[in-house]
Amino acid sequence: MDNLKKKFLKGVIDFELYDIHAHIGGYNRDYPVFYNGTEEIIKEMNRLNIKKAIVMPLGVYGGEWFYQNEKLINDCSKYPDRFIGFCLINLNYPEKEIEKEITRCRKEGIKGIKLIAAYQNCQDVDKKTEFVCEYVNHYKMPILNHSWGTPEFLEKMVKRYTSIGYICGHFSFIYKNIVNNYDNVYICTCNYLEFGTIERMVREIRNDRICWGSDFSDLHFGFTLGPVLLSSIPDEIKIKILSENTKNFIEKFC
Secondary structure (H helix, E strand, C coil), rough: CCCCHHHHHHHCCCEEEEEEEEEEECCCCCCCCCCCCCCHHHHHHCCHHHHHHHEEEEECCCCCCHHHHHHHHHHHHHCCCCCCEEEEEHHHHHHHHHCCCHHHHHHHHCCCCECCHHHHCCCCCCCCHHHHHHHHHHHCCCCCCCCCCCHHHHHHHHHHHHCEEEEECCCCCCCHHHHHHHHCEEEECCCCCHHHHHHHHHHHHCCCEEEEECCCCCCCCCCHHHHHHHCCCCCCHHHHHHHHHHHHHHHHHH
């Protein structure tokens, strides 16, 4: 049961990891990052045996979202076997501009959408969020949202726009019933995970919908990797969370 933990404490990760929530660093002038260059990020992924990551621009405020999305497109084109790109949306822009940018990114190979309303002085449950859901539903694009606001709002989106793969970008138990009841809703582990959180998470949430997310390069990969590998849950569930669930999400929705 503790085989993975023992190996990890010796610096060994001998199975491929898949990260559902990571960022390409260095694209926002005022945001400090780890491993600023993309090549350095790839080296760190290789060191930790991270096969693939869903990546988004780091400058979440959206003031440079066109520029950041262009950089994202370039890096995902350069490393297509390592990065799955989700473009950043600035909800302060008119709907026509949002639609235009999503269309541009989609045609350039970007697979999904990143929303982060609160950092852009918008409401999580704003009509702009629903507009994005309605638009990308036609193209069956997944959405990672920093926060879906209330469980009621998330459930309304899930029922109304059924072709989307939904990711709760930061872990919270408030979404557990939605995750448990809908096959297209996943939840990311990224958050401050105090002692016992992983064990409770596995008890209360279906284990095929919990996905490891690092929030790299805002945070380091180890911030949420350690709590999963050092937890007391069975090794087979650790592998689901750290690898299989995100791999399955990518194959199904990306």
